[in-house]
Amino acid sequence: MDRDSTIIELCRQGHAAGFTRLVAAYQERVYRTAYAFVQNREDAQDLTQEVFLRTVRAIDSLDASRPLWPWLRRVTTNLALTLLKQRRGHLPLDHLPEAALVAEPASEPAWTLLDLRQALADLPPLWRVVVTLRHQEDLSYEEIARLTELPVGTVKTYLFRARRFLRARLAVQEE
Structure with a gap:
């Protein structure tokens, strides 16, 4: 057993x-x-x-x-x-700073794990959930959609926006 x-x-x-x-x-x-x-x-x-x-x-x-x-x-x-x-304590998608949605990744990261944790904490909760399930739990889009009861397309959108937000937030740390 x-x-x-x-x-x-x-x-x-x-x-x-x-x-x-x-x-x-x-x-x-x-x-x-x-x-x-x-x-x-x-x-x-x-x-x-x-x-x-x-x-x-x-x-x-x-x-x-x-x-x-x-x-x-x-x-x-x-x-x-x-x-x-x-x-319901998160920012609606249309109220996120524009810079967070358009920043490009930097070539050499100068941020720390603490910076990453803070950036993750600043994500809207559902974005944080899908990022965690995808990158910490290594779940597929379909598995995340089932767990969160979101359409697969919404899961992909949240991941895309969350990654862009994180890149922008971490790029600020490098300046």
Whole structure:
């Protein structure tokens, strides 16, 4: 039996060791994914807790022969999207600075990882979500569209605009 099926079976039988193993195996990954979306430590911690609570509640419906991470990622993404939609605290696409939509990439990057993290935090939430799913989780456009319930064309548009925004933001760091 592999790790995930062992975790699922232990949780189904009500063993505390199952939950302990579940959290130990996936807590960091769930937290990093949640944080990439919400850009706030407390919110990411809350989302991480909620993901594990929902996992335990749904344990009987999970297929023990399938890996847990895709299911956990979907729950994390859905919870993060719900939180972001509730906040509506992002710039509409037509209010982004024009320079952010037209800048060209620089030849030699002079920015740091901290600059990149800040630039990602400044993205509108849905743009940040699709960038994270594409580049951190390495999902296809179709998988991102399913997870976010956006049309594939919208996913591509958001990625294109987000990349341009990031290039522009990071180009400012080089000046």
